[in-house]
Amino acid sequence: MIKRVLIVGGGVAGTMVANRLAKSMPKEVYDGKLEIMLLTDSVQHIYQPGFLFIAFNEGFLEQFQKDQRELLHPKINLIIDRAKIIDVKKGRVVTEKHSFNYDFLVIATGSYPDMNSVPGLAEAGHTFYTPEGAVKLRDAMLNFKGGTLLLTIDVPHKCPVAPLEFIFMADDFYRQLGIREKVKLKYTYPIGRVHSMEAIASWAVREFEKRGIEYEVYFNLEKVDPAKKLAYTMDGSEHPFDLLVSVPAHRGAQVVKDSGLGDEDGFIPTDRYTLKMEGQDNVYVVGDATNLPVSKAGSTAHYEADVVVKNIICELKGIPPSHRYDGKAFCFVETGLKEATYITFNYKQPPQLVPSSEMLHWFKISYNEIYWLAARGIL
Numbered sequence: 429m430i431k432r433v434l435i436v437g438g439g440v441a442g443t444m445v446a447n448r449l450a451k452s453m454p455k456e457v458y459d460g461k462l463e464i465m466l467l468t469d470s471v472q473h474i475y476q477p478g479f480l481f482i483a484f485n486e487g488f489l490e491q492f493q494k495d496q497r498e499l500l501h502p503k504i505n506l507i508i509d510r511a512k513i514i515d516v517k518k519g520r521v522v523t524e525k526h527s528f529n530y531d532f533l534v535i536a537t538g539s540y541p542d543m544n545s546v547p548g549l550a551e552a553g554h555t556f557y558t559p560e561g562a563v564k565l566r567d568a569m570l571n572f573k574g575g576t577l578l579l580t581i582d583v584p585h586k587c588p589v590a591p592l593e594f595i596f597m598a599d600d601f602y603r604q605l606g607i608r609e610k611v612k613l614k615y616t617y618p619i620g621r622v623h624s625m626e627a628i629a630s631w632a633v634r635e636f637e638k639r640g641i642e643y644e645v646y647f648n649l650e651k652v653d654p655a656k657k658l659a660y661t662m663d664g665s666e667h668p669f670d671l672l673v674s675v676p677a678h679r680g681a682q683v684v685k686d687s688g689l690g691d692e693d694g695f696i697p698t699d700r701y702t703l704k705m706e707g708q709d710n711v712y713v714v715g716d717a718t719n720l721p722v723s724k725a726g727s728t729a730h731y732e733a734d735v736v737v738k739n740i741i742c743e744l745k746g747i748p749p750s751h752r753y754d755g756k757a758f759c760f761v762e763t764g765l766k767e768a769t770y771i772t773f774n775y776k777q778p779p780q781l782v783p784s785s786e787m788l789h790w791f792k793i794s795y796n797e798i799y800w801l802a803a804r805g806i807l
């Protein structure tokens with residue numbers, strides 16, 4: 429009997445799961461005993477870390493996107509359509525025109541910045557968290573001749589280090605343009621330190637002080653007045669800006685909310701080790717779509733994909749799925765336009781930083797290309 433693994437979402441997580449599974453079970457795939465179906469709503473696959481480079485005129489959108497079909501193993505059944513309802517009780521995913529049953533379901537529908545989470549923000553603020561936002565911000569960054577660049581951050585958001593990368597790159601960017609003394613850089617964070625991870629927060633503060641970057645904690649944006657160029661926080665203070673850049677709170681995919689599968693932010697309750705959706709034996713969740721206490725990052729999705737693929741193979745072969753995710757993440761962190769550090773951590777080990785270097789920056793840049801091999805399941 430043909431078994432179907434249905435994967436919803438063709439971003440980092442979904443593409444890696446689909447390709448790794450196809451490569452790991454070639455006989456079953458070519459004999460027609462295993463169908464791997466990838467249902468995703470976009471013909472283009474976008475490498476999101478590239479947005480940061482676009483914002484600083486260090487890259488162009490075309491470099492960071494490829495045709496989804498081109499990235500996939502030839503035997504993967506790619507369906508370009510939007511899932512409207514994921515019905516785990518009936519074991520099917522419904523789109524506008526179709527309904528797909530499955531033996532195993534993998535939900536990999538990602539997370540999305542919500543610029544409408546704060547009144548006035550969408551109108552007044554820029555973001556580098558979307559492709560069109562990054563392009564628009566690049567133009568604003570290039571036209572900015574001085575004043576206050578205010579960076580506001582809300583949680584949860586993907587790539588927890590990207591806002592730090594942004595502010596360090598902005599520092600270098602305006603030094604390179606020779607106007608750094610005319611630009612006040614202000615970084616803000618909603619909790620009592622400048623990053624959720626303590627080791628990163630204390631390192632970042634030392635860097636801010638060295639580079640003359642202002643920072644404020646417990647900064648919770650309430651509303652923005654685009655005409656007056658004022659940001660208001662929940663403690664009643666007002667903060668003037670000339671250029672507002674924002675990393676707003678993220679939400680899970682609409683289909684997760686519409687299907688009643690997520691928590692209040694649209695993230696799916698997931699077992700932190702097995703990566704199965706809670707209460708569902710044949711449904712896995714991978715990447716940003718989970719509610720796990722791990723960074724929402726491409727590297728997280730990569731490590732999770734390994735576990736999910738191995739466990740699905742076990743289950744298809746009738747063997748108990750024994751593989752477990754340990755919370756591992758690995759991120760290169762740009763600390764300027766030409767240097768970087770990296771962090772790695774898991775559920776038990778907090779991150780430790782290594783000294784920044786130009787070599788690590790080149791590793792990060794190289795990974796922008798290497799990513800396409802990882803997405804194809806080659807690395």
Ligand SMILES: Cc1cc2nc3c(=O)[nH]c(=O)nc-3n(C[C@H](O)[C@H](O)[C@H](O)COP(=O)(O)OP(=O)(O)OC[C@H]3O[C@@H](n4cnc5c(N)ncnc54)[C@H](O)[C@@H]3O)c2cc1C
Nearest residue numbers: 437438439440441469476477511538587715716725726727
């Ligand atoms: C500026 C920026 C910098 C970053 N830097 C890094 C970094 O340096 N390192 C790192 O590890 N990570 C980084 N990330 C984070 C990383 O890009 C994400 O964590 C990663 O893309 C998550 O993968 P995912 O597959 O879960 O979600 P996504 O890659 O977002 O994919 C979700 C997919 O689901 C599809 N989808 C959604 N809803 C539906 C539906 N209803 N029907 C069908 N398809 C649907 C979408 O079209 C998309 O293809 C960065 C992100 C940003 C924005």
